Amino acid sequence: MRADILASLNAERAARRAAILVTDIADGSQRLVREAEIAGDPLGPVLGKHLASAKSGLVEADGRTLFLTVQVPPVRLVVIGAVHISQAMAPMAAALDLALTVIDPRTAFATPERFPGVELVAEWPEAVLGSRVPPLDRYCALAALTHDPKIDDPALKAALTAECFYVGALGSRKTHAARVARLGAAGFSPEQIGRIRAPIGLAIGAVSPAEIALAVLAEVVAALRRAPRPEAA
Helix, strand or coil: CCHHHHHHHHHHHHCCCCEEEEEECCCCCEEEEEHHHHHHCCCHHHHHHHHHHCCCEEEEECCEEEEEEEECCCCEEEEECCCHHHHHHHHHHHHCCCEEEEECCCCCCCCCCCCCCCEEECCCHHHHECCCECCCCCCEEEEECCCCHHHHHHHHHHHHHHCCCEEEECCCHHHHHHHHHHHHHCCCCHHHHCCEECCCCCCCCCCCHHHHHHHHHHHHHHHHCCCCCCCCC
């Protein structure tokens, strides 16, 4: 690999941006396609498919065999609320290779005993996002689960500003309507607010904390893989 390509790959990795290395099997020539360049690339549809799946592999294009090396930042899941749903979510997130962080200033809930082996931050979201917790970005998902606007709203604002690939919030339609009004008053556009998945999770009729956790994680995966969201009946 040429030194300039390696340096560019490392720069994209350090900045938590995706990229695809395209290698021509016949002559060994290589080029790097950054995520922002994929839509305008001649191989755009193929590159987009591989980026969505995060899978490297061989492809045929214009009579040539190419190997696509996909570099995607590790996906982070930030959960606001050390609640029963997030407890159930922790082992499922680990199985999905999602780096989980749980944030909740309520120290009675945010305890290592309730969340063994989980990155747990018992502080207010606005105090730690970007400082103790790495900044949110497009390869982060955020789920707000406390029902408390004082805790959830600052995190939702941070997630919308950072353009996280998934933003979800627990609560009824009435609760969400009030949330929409607050975010609108804070200067967020209808398009930005419309990115919040609320009610949170795929519509599978979930009732228990474990079922809700499953529904939320399924929706996170669908957003990550750019799968269409089924409409609720």
